[in-house]
Amino acid sequence: MATKQIRYEALVRALHTDLYRYAYWLCHEKQVAEDLVQETFLRAWRALDSLKDEKAAKSWLITILRRENARRFERKRLDMADYEEVTIADTQSVGSEQEIENHWLREKIAQLPEEYREPLVLQVIGGFSGDDIAKMLDLNKNTVMTRLFRARNQLKDALDNEPIQRGQYNG
Secondary structure, three states: OHHHHHHHHHHHHHHHHHHHHHHHHHHOOHHHHHHHHHHHHHHHHHOHHHOOOHHHHHHHHHHHHHHHHHHHHHHOOOOOOOOOOOOOOOOOOOOOHHHHHHHHHHHHHHHOOHHHHHHHHHHHOOOOOHHHHHHHHOOOHHHHHHHHHHHHHHHHHHHHHOOOOOOOOOO
16 A cells, blocks of 8 residues: 555656646646646546556556546536637737747647647647557557648648737737
């Protein structure tokens, strides 16, 4: 029992931040992300004996987190309504050029179809390899690599077709 607890505590210390970052990316809400991470670690504790390779712990936990996030939608059915998204331009504050570019890039990534967006975020934010992403998403590695390639090409096309207007403010 003591060995299991030591393994578990080491996992929590080593991977809590990465799991929280990914959970927040999935749901965009601090409290929900915290709950997802907590549920993930609870399930991990219960199934810790099934983790044979410590090197696979991060992808194992990400898979648990993804499934826990999916369960959230199984339990709660929301009425869906069409709405038009309104963007309000911030004309008061002036951010750095990098902040503008980061915001633009986040917007473009969010607009990618989920089949391209998810592998890209797992690679860029999670630091996972194509093999890891394939296992997490239950896909063939070649499929993952194709989706990553297409996601990057779509971002490149967006950059070519809609260049960031640097330094132009109406404020």
